[in-house]
Amino acid sequence: MEQNVGRSDGIGRVALGGVLGVVSLAILGDAIAGAPVALSPVLGALSLILLITGATNTCGLYSLLGVDTT
Incomplete structure (x- = not known):
């Protein structure tokens, strides 16, 4: 996948x-x-998604929607 998450977007996702x-x-x-x-696993999964997409600068949802913040 191509990187489509910019620096400030990535920092915000990690934070x-x-x-x-x-x-x-x-x-x-x-x-x-x-x-x-029951809210804990939902927040945990969302947390992992944000941390991974912020660290790799790649977001699958952005790819589907055609968004690029780089």
């Missing part, structure tokens, strides 16, 4: 992915009261 990962782990550790436990 947001990190935050979502921490929130996911906090939900699992009962640090966030009242949050449904």
Whole structure:
């Protein structure tokens, strides 16, 4: 796949992915009261997607939509 994620877009993805990962782990550790436990794997998966696409500068959804932020 061709790189289609620009530098600032990639940095934003990695930052947001990190935050979502921490929130996911906090939900699992009962640090966030009242949050449904089923939300943790969803946030974890989203976190991994953002971290991977930010690190590789490649986004499959961008390819499908014809978006290029490089």
